[in-house]
Structures are given as C-alpha cells and as structure tokens.
Amino acid sequence: xxxxxxxxxxxxxxxxxxxxxxxxxxxxxxxxxxxxxxxxxxxxxxxxxxxxxxxxxxxxxxxxxxxxxxxxxxxxxxxxxxxxxxxxxxxxxxxxxxxxxxxxxxxxxxxxxxxxxxxxxxxxxxxxxxxxxxxxxxxxxxxxxxxxxxxxxxxxxxxxxxxxxxxxxxxxxxxxxxxxxxxxxxxxxxxxxxxxxxxxxxxxxxxxxxxxxxxxxxxxxxxxxxxxxxxxxxxxxxxxxxxxxxxxxxxxxxxxxxxxxxxxxxxxxxxxxxxxxxx
Amino acid sequence: xxxxxxxxxxxxxxxxxxxxxxxxxxxxxxxxxxxxxxxxxxxxxxxxxxxxxxxxxxxxxxxxxxxxxxxxxxxxxxxxxxxxxxxxxxxxxxxxxxxxxxxxxxxxxxxxxxxxxxxxxxxxxxxxxxxxxxxxxxxxxxxxxxxxxxxxxxxxxxxxxxxxxxxxxxxxxxxxxxxxxxxxxxxxxxxxxxxxxxxxxxxxxxxxxxxxxxxxxxxxxxxxxxxxxxxxxxxxxxxxxxxxxxxxxxxxxxxxxxxxxxxxxxxxxxxxxxxxxxx
Numbered sequence: 001x002x003x004x005x006x007x008x009x010x011x012x013x014x015x016x017x018x019x020x021x022x023x024x025x026x027x028x029x030x031x032x033x034x035x036x037x038x039x040x041x042x043x044x045x046x047x048x049x050x051x052x053x054x055x056x057x058x059x060x061x062x063x064x065x066x067x068x069x070x071x072x073x074x075x076x077x078x079x080x081x082x083x084x085x086x087x088x089x090x091x092x093x094x095x096x097x098x099x100x101x102x103x104x105x106x107x108x109x110x111x112x113x114x115x116x117x118x119x120x121x122x123x124x125x126x127x128x129x130x131x132x133x134x135x136x137x138x139x140x141x142x143x144x145x146x147x148x149x150x151x152x153x154x155x156x157x158x159x160x161x162x163x164x165x166x167x168x169x170x171x172x173x174x175x176x177x178x179x180x181x182x183x184x185x186x187x188x189x190x191x192x193x194x195x196x197x198x199x200x201x202x203x204x205x206x207x208x209x210x211x212x213x214x215x216x217x218x219x220x221x222x223x224x225x226x227x228x229x230x231x232x233x234x235x236x237x238x239x240x241x242x243x244x245x246x247x248x249x250x251x252x253x254x255x256x257x258x259x260x261x262x263x264x265x266x267x268x269x270x271x272x273x274x275x276x277x278x279x
Numbered sequence: 280x281x282x283x284x285x286x287x288x289x290x291x292x293x294x295x296x297x298x299x300x301x302x303x304x305x306x307x308x309x310x311x312x313x314x315x316x317x318x319x320x321x322x323x324x325x326x327x328x329x330x331x332x333x334x335x336x337x338x339x340x341x342x343x344x345x346x347x348x349x350x351x352x353x354x355x356x357x358x359x360x361x362x363x364x365x366x367x368x369x370x371x372x373x374x375x376x377x378x379x380x381x382x383x384x385x386x387x388x389x390x391x392x393x394x395x396x397x398x399x400x401x402x403x404x405x406x407x408x409x410x411x412x413x414x415x416x417x418x419x420x421x422x423x424x425x426x427x428x429x430x431x432x433x434x435x436x437x438x439x440x441x442x443x444x445x446x447x448x449x450x451x452x453x454x455x456x457x458x459x460x461x462x463x464x465x466x467x468x469x470x471x472x473x474x475x476x477x478x479x480x481x482x483x484x485x486x487x488x489x490x491x492x493x494x495x496x497x498x499x500x501x502x503x504x505x506x507x508x509x510x511x512x513x514x515x516x517x518x519x520x521x522x523x524x525x526x527x528x529x530x531x532x533x534x535x536x537x538x539x540x541x542x543x544x545x546x547x548x549x550x551x552x553x554x555x556x557x558x
Contacts, residue, residue, distance in 0.1 A: 141418040145455055148446065152453060166467050167427065176420070176427055180463045187462040188445050188455055 014272040016260040017219045022058035022211045026222035029245015035171025044267030046081040055279040058211045061089045064163035064197040066133030067112040092162040092197030093118040107131040108150040129158035134178045157189045163197040169246045199231025230257035293551040295539040296498050301337035301490045305501035308524015314450030323546030325360040334558040337490045340368045343442035343476040345412030346391040371441040371476030372397040386410040387429040408437035413457045436468045442476040448525045478510025509536035
C-alpha cells in the first residue's frame with residue numbers, strides 16, 4: 001500500500017496529523033547531532049520543542065540512546081537548552097532492567113561504560129543471558145568473543161539488544177550502531193535477539209500508555225526511517241521523517257517503509273503540526 | 280531428506296566412499312588446532328595424511344585460512360610435520376585476487392596483517408569495494424566503521440568475504456570468524472556479500488577441476504558441518520565430519536545439514552576410507 005506523502009516547507013499543513021493529541025520525539029539526529037565533543041543542538045530545535053510543549057499537545061521523548069544513563073543524557077540535553085524532564089524520556093535500558101528483574105536473569109553486559117550505572121544492583125554472576133547496547137569502542141574483537149562465549153555456552157542462548165539501529169551520525173561521520181553487532185552475534189550463535197527499544201511495539205506502547213493516548217492520536221518524529229517511522233507506523237501511529245541526523249535521500253525511495261511526511265527539520269515539522277492541528 | 284549416517288570406530292568401513300578417487304581435506308581443526316602459540320598437529324593426523332597420499336588417492340587441501348599467505352601457512356604446516364606442497368592448497372585470498380583483477384576492482388582491505396602480501400600489486404586507491412578476511416584483533420570498532428563508510432559511500436556497495444564461517448577453535452577458546460563480521464556489514468549496508476572460499480560452489484569446483492574429478496568421485500573431510508560438509512554436499516561431493524576442532528555434539532542433530540559420516544578424527548576417517556575403497 002502506498003500512502004499519500006507530503007513533503008513541504010515550514011509553515012505548510014500536514015493533513016495526516018490534523019487530529020493528533022500527542023507527539024513523540026526521537027532525540028539524536030532530531031533535537032541534536034551527537035559527537036565526540038558532546039554534540040550540539042540542531043538549529044531551531046530548542047525553540048521547536050518549546051512551541052510544541054506550549055501548544056498543549058502531549059510531548060514525550062523516545063530514544064534508543066544507550067551511551068549514557070537516562071539522567072546524564074537529559075542533563076546533556078538541558079545544557080544544550082532543551083527543557084526536558086527525565087520522566088518524559090523513554091530509553092531502552094530502564095525497560096530492559098524491568099524485564100531482567102521480572103525474569104530473574106543474570107546478564108553479561110556488553111554496554112557503554114557510561115550506561116553501567118543503569119544496571120546497578122543486578123546480579124551479573126554466572127550470566128545466563130547477554131545484553132548489548134551501543135558499546136561503541138567497547139565493540140572490540142576481544143569483547144565480542146567474550147559475549148559470544150557466554151552465549152554459546154548456554155543451553156539456550158539468550159541475547160537482548162538495546163535497539164536494532166544500523167548506524168548513526170556523529171559530528172565526525174557515520175558510526176555503526178548496536179543492531180550491527182546484534183546481527184553479528186545472532187549469526188554466530190544461530191539465535192534471534194530480543195530487541196528492547198525502538199522499533200519494538202512493546203516500547204512504543206509503554207510511551208503511549210504514559211501519554212494516555214491511542215496510537216492513532218500520536219505522531220512520531222524521527223530521523224530513522226525504519227526504527228522511528230516504521231516502528232511507530234506498525235503500532236498504528238503516524239510517522240514523520242526529518243531530513244536531519246542520519247537521514248539520507250534514498251530513504252524517500254525505501255522499499256518497504258514510507259513516512260506520512262518528510263520535513264526538512266524538527267522546526268518545520270512542528271510548524272506544520274501546529275498549523276494542521278490549529279494550535 | 281534424511282541420509283543413512285555412519286559413525287564408526289577406526290578401521291570401520293564407510294560405504295559412501297567406496298568408489299571415491301580423491302579426498303579434499305580441510306586443514307584447521309582437522310590437521311591441526313590453531314592457537315596463539317602457532318598451534319599443534321592433531322594426534323595421528325600427520326601419519327594419516329601420509330597414508331592417504333601413499334594410497335594413490337588424489338589429495339588436495341582446502342582451507343578458509345586468511346590469517347597468513349598460502350606460502351607462510353604451508354610452511355607452518357610443514358614445521359608440524361605435514362608433507363604438503365603449496366600447489367595442492369586452495370585458499371580464498373588467491374581466488375579473490377583473480378576476481379579483483381578480472382573485474383578491475385580496487386579493494387579496501389580489512390584483513391589480517393599477515394595476509395596483506397597476497398594483495399601486493401593491486402590498486403587500493405579510491406576503493407570501489409571492501410574485502411574482509413579473518414582479521415581477528417583488527418576487527419575493532421574503528422576498523423569496522425572505516426569499512427562501513429567505504430561501503431555506504433558507494434553507489435552500489437560491494438562486499439567480498441573470505442569465507443562465511445561463524446567461529447573457530449583456538450587453543451585458548453572459541454573465536455569469532457569472518458562470517459560474523461560479514462553479517463554485521465551486510466546488515467549495516469543492506470547488501471549481500473560475495474563469499475569467496477568455502478562453502479561457495481565455485482571454490483569447490485576449482486579444486487575438483489585441479490583434481491580432474493567429478494564431484495561424486497571426491498569426499499571432503501572437515502570439522503565445520505555447514506561450510507565443509509554442507510558446502511561439499513551441495514556440489515555433489517560426499518562430506519565427512521570429524522569430531523575434532525570446532526565440532527560440537529549438537530552438529531549431529533543439525534536442522535539442515537547431515538554428514539555422510541561422522542568420524543572421531545582424521546586418522547579414523549582415513550582408515551575407514553582406505554578400508555572401504557580397498558586401498
């Protein structure tokens with residue numbers, strides 16, 4: 001099925017979002033560009049978030065960020081000028097910790113050093129599952145071998161992946177994301193990972209529940225066509241792709257995912273939503 | 280289809296190989312176990328190769344080894360006591376170099392330092408394809424990012440993988456093989472790699488041509504059920520798995536590949552072949 005697609009300049013209307021009551025924002029590549037230097041806000045995005053919040057629409061943030069605890073991550077965004085509260089931010093690690101506790105699992109962790117505090121208090125002795133996040137430089141041959149040996153030594157290898165992204169953009173170039181290493185370990189062990197985070201439907205539903213909205217009442221804005229837009233659409237939400245962050249022109253000709261709208265940046269997307277919803 | 284399978288002690292017969300005229304031997308995990316220390320011959324395998332050669336059967340060696348040039352690799356095996364000539368050893372790098380020259384490709388190489396001399400004389404400026412081998416410790420996040428950026432920057436990403444193995448066994452434990460990183464880059468770039476080496480049919484046919492044999496006249500002996508046994512069977516050869524190297528008991532219950540015979544080690548396999556073929 002081919003949806004009618006809009007691609008318009010700032011101030012245009014987006015008919016598909018006329019009746020939305022809530023907006024879910026991806027963060028990296030939409031609010032800011034990340035980088036070795038900590039990254040910087042994308043032009044116009046601080047004010048755009050403010051306009052959205054002031055409009056009365058329900059706003060939540062949904063990220064697959066796993067290089068920081070949620071608290072540290074929000075602090076970083078606040079320093080860039082964003083007015084965001086921790087309780088409005090949904091990230092994979094806290095969601096996974098709930099799962100690990102419920103299922104009484106002891107993880108071997110291959111995650112970024114700065115994410116480790118999220119797992120404080122969990123039993124990691126004699127691991128019976130492996131957790132991978134965006135470990136960046138920690139994705140060494142040695143660490144991947146170590147995670148592999150834990151998995152292959154289990155009677156039923158159990159792998160959790162914090163997201164399934166292919167790559168993201170930092171100020172010094174494109175970088176491989178956690179999904180790539182998930183695929184690597186899946187192949188090595190002949191298993192399928194359980195993905196926690198976007199595009200998992202369970203993850204989007206947690207956000208919608210918090211907003212007290214039905215899927216059709218919410219729109220997701222992201223730079224990742226498959227994980228943000230496609231994931232949200234699979235849940236019955238609308239999905240808008242912005243042409244910032246990891247966006248590539250070829251996304252607009254993708255074989256299976258078609259956004260409900262393509263906008264130049266968050267500022268333009270917010271303007272279009274506010275105009276269309278008469279806010 | 281479930282084949283009748285034999286699993287016997289040394290000296291037993293292997294009906295399936297009664298009329299074979301040639302034997303193709305995998306090397307790592309069959310002739311020797313590799314390791315940081317250079318590895319060591321598997322008990323009985325030096326003498327087994329000699330018995331095979333003396334029997335009049337045509338013998339070739341077929342390896343996905345890409346941590347060394349073929350010359351250095353054969354030197355290592357000779358030091359372990361094996362009587363092997365370089366011209367009887369088939370490995371992926373020389374086969375790939377022929378392909379690169381024929382198709383006038385300029386590779387970005389993510390391969391083991393010790394394999395680099397195989398690519399001497401090739402133009403590697405402005406690469407228009409990526410080649411990965413078993414780069415071991417060179418599979419760092421940084422090097423994988425670099426290979427990824429070359430691929431994603433090409434209009435049609437072209438990835439060659441020297442084998443598609445999942446893992447292998449060294450004296451200090453199991454290690455991830457090139458196939459795992461092939462899968463990683465395939466996912467990152469949404470491409471399918473061209474595999475050079477086992478289990479590629481083209482690779483087995485090169486060996487058979489050199490032996491002047493039809494597929495049904497040859498048997499492959501390997502420790503890798505999928506790449507050695509399954510690859511050879513796909514070409515019409517017989518395939519025997521030995522219970523050394525990376526062999527795991529679960530291989531004998533594999534969902535899709537079933538060896539024509541399982542033998543404890545090369546020595547037992549050779550005895551069975553010689554007995555069955557009345558040599």
